Amino acid sequence: MREGARTFHEYFVAELRREGFTAAQMRQWLWQPYRVEDLRITGPDRDPDLTRLELDAAELDALLARVAPSPVDREFYRRQKLVLLLVPGFTHETLRNLSWHEQIERRDSPHHVVMLRPGWNGEPPQEDTYAQGDGLKLLYVRYPRSNAASQHIHQPMFDMLHRSATLRRWVLEEGRKLFFVGYSYGSPLSLELLAGLNAGRFADDYILDNTVGFLGLCGDIGGSYLADEVMKPDSRFLSIPRLVAFCRRHPWIGRLVGLGTPQLLDDMEDGVRSLGHEERQARMRLYTPRLPAQLRYFSVSAVLPLADYRRHWWQFNLDDYAMWRQARISAPVTVYNDGQVTLDDNLVPPGPPQHTHLGAVRTHHWGVSYRTFNFGINRFPRPAFYRALLRTIVERLEEG
Numbered sequence: 001m002r003e004g005a006r007t008f009h010e011y012f013v014a015e016l017r018r019e020g021f022t023a024a025q026m027r028q029w030l031w032q033p034y035r036v037e038d039l040r041i042t043g044p045d046r047d048p049d050l051t052r053l054e055l056d057a058a059e060l061d062a063l064l065a066r067v068a069p070s071p072v073d074r075e076f077y078r079r080q081k082l083v084l085l086l087v088p089g090f091t092h093e094t095l096r097n098l099s100w101h102e103q104i105e106r107r108d109s110p111h112h113v114v115m116l117r118p119g120w121n122g123e124p125p126q127e128d129t130y131a132q133g134d135g136l137k138l139l140y141v142r143y144p145r146s147n148a149a150s151q152h153i154h155q156p157m158f159d160m161l162h163r164s165a166t167l168r169r170w171v172l173e174e175g176r177k178l179f180f181v182g183y184s185y186g187s188p189l190s191l192e193l194l195a196g197l198n199a200g201r202f203a204d205d206y207i208l209d210n211t212v213g214f215l216g217l218c219g220d221i222g223g224s225y226l227a228d229e230v231m232k233p234d235s236r237f238l239s240i241p242r243l244v245a246f247c248r249r250h251p252w253i254g255r256l257v258g259l260g261t262p263q264l265l266d267d268m269e270d271g272v273r274s275l276g277h278e279e280r281q282a283r284m285r286l287y288t289p290r291l292p293a294q295l296r297y298f299s300v301s302a303v304l305p306l307a308d309y310r311r312h313w314w315q316f317n318l319d320d321y322a323m324w325r326q327a328r329i330s331a332p333v334t335v336y337n338d339g340q341v342t343l344d345d346n347l348v349p350p351g352p353p354q355h356t357h358l359g360a361v362r363t364h365h366w367g368v369s370y371r372t373f374n375f376g377i378n379r380f381p382r383p384a385f386y387r388a389l390l391r392t393i394v395e396r397l398e399e400g
Contacts, residue, residue: 010063010067015384015385021381030361032054034053038052071391085180087141091258124164137170141157148274149270152267191349218346218365289351300346300359301361303343305335309323309324361380
């Protein structure tokens with residue numbers, strides 16, 4: 001497991017150097033490679049701080065002296081015969097930017113990027129082209145009922161994928177392979193879908209046979225302490241039951257917070273409950289034995305010390321402030337948390353024989369995915385992170 005983390009770590013350093021970051025700047029984003037079993041994540045004897053992940057300046061200087069230049073360029077992208085199926089997180093339709101938006105929304109994106117959305121009244125899914133570069137293909141799966149419990153999402157998400165004319169062309173005519181990328185809630189959604197495909201729950205004639213792997217990106221796989229907390233009526237952060245009741249009484253407030261329809265309000269409580277430990281652990285016990293053993297599974301996490309969050313009013317960064325408030329909920333449980341999910345809950349459940357954990361980067365849950373939701377800017381170098389991830393995964397897949 002640590003070997004995969006070391007490879008990703010070195011590639012990330014190479015990409016950061018390519019973008020002109022100094023060694024001191026790199027240490028703002030890097031943790032050292034580690035084995036999960038060497039960390040005391042939870043329990044009475046858990047690690048009191050993050051010293052086990054600290055990157056020594058001398059170690060980084062030695063790595064910079066030997067790291068090779070990055071080969072990830074347009075030709076690298078052009079050679080890949082993958083389709084990345086990006087399954088986004090909870091309430092994704094309320095988010096202003098798509099995940100990895102630097103790669104998706106740029107006019108000069110090296111990829112062919114399509115957003116897949118549900119069709120109306122039984123019609124085929126709608127397909128919006130965001131970019132049409134000559135690199136690999138990326139399908140952003142905007143599944144319906146984005147804040148619902150997972151059992152309401154799998155069948156319509158499968159139907160979208162199975163009926164997508166673009167996806168069928170990429171796979172059946174162009175011979176490309178599928179690779180699922182689950183961000184946050186999208187991780188367990190993807191894993192449950194793959195288990196369902198493997199168990200024959202869906203009338204699939206091409207998806208599983210052409211799928212080669214899965215990446216959990218800050219995945220809420222094992223459950224979120226934040227979700228556990230906000231389902232309490234007396235939550236010290238935000239009570240979801242009370243919020244839903246308030247929005248029902250004041251619909252204009254509901255529209256402001258992304259709960260502007262009766263369906264969104266009806267889904268919200270069950271959806272947040274589905275993110276918590278009780279629901280995630282129960283569903284994990286059901287789907288883990290059914291996960292396809294032939295696939296390659298990867299996970300990558302984010303861990304940020306509480307002291308690193310920018311949370312002063314004059315910094316105008318409500319993203320960091322919100323993540324800091326959320327991270328404080330998990331702080332009594334473990335220092336290894338990303339503001340929404342703790343490190344061990346990011347991991348693919350034990351079972352698949354080919355699981356590689358690629359370690360963690362030094363940012364919070366939104367840092368790896370979004371530029372900003374509001375006035376602040378999450379400065380985590382997502383393009384470098386993305387290229388290092390892709391290079392690591394492609395090489396592992398090629399190893400067989």
